Amino acid sequence: MYGWAGQRLRIDLTKGNIIKEPLSSEYRRKWIGGRGFNSDVIYNEVPPDMDPFDPRTRVCFGMGPVSGTAAPSTGRVTVSCKSPLTGGFGDSSMGGHWGAEVKYAGYDQIIIQGRAKKPVYIWMDDDKVEIRDASHLWGKFPRDADTIIKQELKDEDIHIMSIGPAGENLVRFACTFNDIWRAAGRTGHGAVIGSKNLKGIATRGSGSVKIARPKEFFAVCNRLRQMFKNDPMKMGLYEYGSLCLINFANRDGWLPWKNLQYGGTPLANNMSGETHSKTVLKHREGCYACPICCGRFTHINEGKWAGEEFGGPEYEHAVPTGPRVGIIEDANDIWHNARLTNDLGMDGIETGAVISAAMEWYQRGLITAKDTGGLELEWGDEAVVDQLIQDIAYRRGFGNILADGGDRASDKLGLGDKGHYYTITTRGMSLPGDDPRGLGFGYGLSFAVGTRGGCDHLRSLCCLELSGALYPGLNTKILGDERPAKPTTTVGKPYMVYYEENQKTVTDCLNVCCFTTHWSYAVLTQDQLDYFNACTGMDMTLEEFLEVGERVYNLERAYWARLMSGAREDVVPERFTKEPMPQHVDYQTNVGATLPIDEMLPKYYKYRDYEPGTGFPSERTLKKLGLDYVADDIRPLRKRYMSESEQKKKKYYY
Amino acid sequence: MEKVLIYDQEKCTGCRSCVVGCSLYHEGECSKILSRINVVRNERSGESFVAGCDLCTDPPCAAVCPTGACALDPKMGISKIDQNKCIGCRECLIHCPFGAIGIHPVNKKSFKCDLCEGRSEGPVCADWCPSGAITWVSPEIAAKTKKRVKLQERINAATKAKEVS
Numbered sequence: 001m002y003g004w005a006g007q008r009l010r011i012d013l014t015k016g017n018i019i020k021e022p023l024s025s026e027y028r029r030k031w032i033g034g035r036g037f038n039s040d041v042i043y044n045e046v047p048p049d050m051d052p053f054d055p056r057t058r059v060c061f062g063m064g065p066v067s068g069t070a071a072p073s074t075g076r077v078t079v080s081c082k083s084p085l086t087g088g089f090g091d092s093s094m095g096g097h098w099g100a101e102v103k104y105a106g107y108d109q110i111i112i113q114g115r116a117k118k119p120v121y122i123w124m125d126d127d128k129v130e131i132r133d134a135s136h137l138w139g140k141f142p143r144d145a146d147t148i149i150k151q152e153l154k155d156e157d158i159h160i161m162s163i164g165p166a167g168e169n170l171v172r173f174a175c176t177f178n179d180i181w182r183a184a185g186r187t188g189h190g191a192v193i194g195s196k197n198l199k200g201i202a203t204r205g206s207g208s209v210k211i212a213r214p215k216e217f218f219a220v221c222n223r224l225r226q227m228f229k230n231d232p233m234k235m236g237l238y239e240y241g242s243l244c245l246i247n248f249a250n251r252d253g254w255l256p257w258k259n260l261q262y263g264g265t266p267l268a269n270n271m272s273g274e275t276h277s278k279t280v281l282k283h284r285e286g287c288y289a290c291p292i293c294c295g296r297f298t299h300i301n302e303g304k305w306a307g308e309e310f311g312g313p314e315y316e317h318a319v320p321t322g323p324r325v326g327i328i329e330d331a332n333d334i335w336h337n338a339r340l341t342n343d344l345g346m347d348g349i350e351t352g353a354v355i356s357a358a359m360e361w362y363q364r365g366l367i368t369a370k371d372t373g374g375l376e377l378e379w380g381d382e383a384v385v386d387q388l389i390q391d392i393a394y395r396r397g398f399g400n401i402l403a404d405g406g407d408r409a410s411d412k413l414g415l416g417d418k419g420h421y422y423t424i425t426t427r428g429m430s431l432p433g434d435d436p437r438g439l440g441f442g443y444g445l446s447f448a449v450g451t452r453g454g455c456d457h458l459r460s461l462c463c464l465e466l467s468g469a470l471y472p473g474l475n476t477k478i479l480g481d482e483r484p485a486k487p488t489t490t491v492g493k494p495y496m497v498y499y500e501e502n503q504k505t506v507t508d509c510l511n512v513c514c515f516t517t518h519w520s521y522a523v524l525t526q527d528q529l530d531y532f533n534a535c536t537g538m539d540m541t542l543e544e545f546l547e548v549g550e551r552v553y554n555l556e557r558a559y560w561a562r563l564m565s566g567a568r569e570d571v572v573p574e575r576f577t578k579e580p581m582p583q584h585v586d587y588q589t590n591v592g593a594t595l596p597i598d599e600m601l602p603k604y605y606k607y608r609d610y611e612p613g614t615g616f617p618s619e620r621t622l623k624k625l626g627l628d629y630v631a632d633d634i635r636p637l638r639k640r641y642m643s644e645s646e647q648k649k650k651k652y653y654y
Numbered sequence: 655m656e657k658v659l660i661y662d663q664e665k666c667t668g669c670r671s672c673v674v675g676c677s678l679y680h681e682g683e684c685s686k687i688l689s690r691i692n693v694v695r696n697e698r699s700g701e702s703f704v705a706g707c708d709l710c711t712d713p714p715c716a717a718v719c720p721t722g723a724c725a726l727d728p729k730m731g732i733s734k735i736d737q738n739k740c741i742g743c744r745e746c747l748i749h750c751p752f753g754a755i756g757i758h759p760v761n762k763k764s765f766k767c768d769l770c771e772g773r774s775e776g777p778v779c780a781d782w783c784p785s786g787a788i789t790w791v792s793p794e795i796a797a798k799t800k801k802r803v804k805l806q807e808r809i810n811a812a813t814k815a816k817e818v819s
Contacts, residue, residue: 068684068685069674069684070675070678092664094794101656106786179697180697180698206759208677208681208688209685211683212677214678218678222778222781222782225782234784238784283700284785285669285703286667286668286669286671287669288783289669291669291784293669461814534740
């Protein structure tokens with residue numbers, strides 16, 4: 001067996017069963033790995049009407065065929081489950097070294113089901129797997145749990161996946177960590193893992209990944225690594241981390257200021273990568289086999305939070321509990337908040353987003369200090385943000401309401417449509433710290449249609465749009481047209497999103513990092529196929545390769561269809577269509593912009609071959625992709641989706 | 655000038671590109687334990703250290719080898735282990751000050767860095783290192799560079815002190 005380990009591990013925590021299941025060659029070819037394996041399991045084994053906290057629900061950790069190899073950045077893991085935040089399909093991916101370690105231990109995927117009677121953790125020592133008591137770890141931060149487990153197992157070199165207190169307390173946007181700091185942030189599977197009384201998985205792998213054509217594989221990897229050496233994108237990310245985006249974001253008006261009311265702030269440079277590197281950077285960090293190394297390790301030197309240190313932050317991690325809630329003057333406050341969400345085990349994006357939504361409700365007079373237990377939710381008040389983050393994690397007071405996510409909180413407080421207007425979500429999940437009125441209309445489109453709700457910057461990750469202007473000719477090479485390189489145009493965007501979604505899905509199936517794709521000329525899709533083929537010995541064509549992405553994507557879309565979510569839910573928050581971008585920074589380039597989503601959606605539907613009325617994947621496409629059983633599943637649902645009673649329902653989450 | 659491998663621990667990001675590259679180049683498989691070079695990570699404090707052969711001119715691994723399997727190759731400037739003579743006693747593993755000796759999981763004999771003998775671009779680890787923690791340079795140039803770096807650090811510190819006062 002080359003590339004894949006060829007088996008997956010299924011652990012039933014109720015019964016204490018540990019089962020190893022072989023993965024057939026056809027199965028591997030059909031789904032490739034990682035997100036593909038996970039999505040298949042979630043679709044088949046977790047019915048759409050099951051409660052996300054039901055013991056029978058599954059949490060899957062997927063690794064890919066090239067995980068643990070010398071291809072660029074191969075330590076990633078995709079975590080999937082039915083999301084407790086959106087109620088729909090949810091997955092998220094994390095970097096670090098744990099994914100490679102699991103591969104070396106001999107597994108392509110781990111499926112967790114059932115619920116342990118008391119807190120446990122799993123110890124995988126190659127093929128020996130045991131379930132151990134974790135009562136003493138419950139309530140601990142990931143960093144402390146990590147230290148204790150390593151001492152207990154007498155090996156400092158093992159790698160550990162764990163959740164924090166927020167996951168244990170079923171905060172609906174709790175996340176999963178590995179190597180303490182690397183988070184799979186979105187969709188809230190940390191809470192699902194917590195509901196299973198599982199604290200973490202410690203892994204030691206002493207095996208290897210076998211390569212079908214080692215010389216060819218080495219040559220491809222070597223070529224790509226040489227490309228990265230002089231790559232400007234790599235140099236920016238290595239030097240300043242993803243915070244290198246802050247000043248660009250501020251100029252182009254997509255840095256969220258006060259819940260995306262504005263696209264920037266004059267003081268943005270306080271938290272830029274340049275400033276971070278000069279003031280609080282302790283070390284640069286790299287995930288497994290990464291040629292970029294954008295990871296940071298921060299040590300706060302002065303002020304109230306002096307002495308705090310943590311791994312991170314990244315752009316998307318720092319922005320929500322920073323400018324999005326109106327904090328920018330003292331960047332140490334931002335680093336401190338990022339440290340807090342890390343230690344408590346929550347998605348930094350969702351945490352900042354719900355707090356900023358609450359602050360806007362307060363600003364607009366929808367809620368008062370009476371609703372918040374006395375807290376005055378003024379923009380930029382660090383003391384309030386600090387307290388709310390902790391209250392959310394421990395489900396105390398007003399934090400307990402916010403811990404269910406923005407849209408649920410709005411309903412609990414009875415704020416009606418107005419409340420939902422300010423939550424900036426799609427399908428129940430908050431958008432990340434990117435305003436599509438400035439970042440690009442392609443991103444805006446993918447926020448509307450993405451298959452995990454709120455859909456985040458990573459679903460389609462239109463790197464062609466973001467870095468297109470830096471690399472002349474890149475868009476032409478990939479899309480055959482240079483015009484889509486401009487962020488604020490609709491030209492070519494429907495096809496770009498369609499292409500990028502398939503491409504990023506297959507990237508998640510390989511489980512390599514999105515940063516090692518065509519942000520620059522360093523790694524094109526053909527290069528990914530080259531190393532995939534040399535590694536596994538398969539001889540896929542580019543068409544078949546991208547078709548796997550399309551298959552997985554359509555399967556996920558069908559999962560939503562089974563939840564009665566389709567065309568009517570393909571919307572963006574009204575703020576982007578109704579409020580022209582106001583000016584807040586002198587040199588801002590996107591003043592007056594709105595997101596012309598309606599111009600793009602119909603064309604996108606044509607590329608996807610979604611049905612115009614329902615927005616469900618068409619029978620024709622599903623059959624072409626070998627998903628006949630999915631076509632059978634959703635055939636009877638069309639009529640119901642179009643029925644009058646369904647049309648009247650307003651759905652924010654499921 | 656002969657080149658050597660220089661490790662700058664301050665710069666190591668712990669990404670293990672060197673590890674996986676070494677294993678693939680020498681063994682045709684990707685693994686941590688098959689690599690001649692290793693990285694020790696301390697996730698909690700964010701520190702990483704690279705443990706590879708430091709090309710001693712008077713190598714302890716050769717000095718303690720009871721069979722003469724491990725000996726300095728004067729042409730390459732590195733000690734090498736003759737797999738036919740190695741008896742797998744692990745004396746070299748215990749005495750190497752840098753943890754640069756590995757034990758092969760199949761034949762249980764010692765193995766170590768051979769500078770990717772014959773590779774025109776130099777050792778894979780240095781070639782692939784994204785942060786400059788591992789460099790393949792002549793020791794004379796490395797020493798000169800280090801002096802300049804240290805001097806610059808002092809100048810920076812003095813300038814900063816002046817700004818503060």
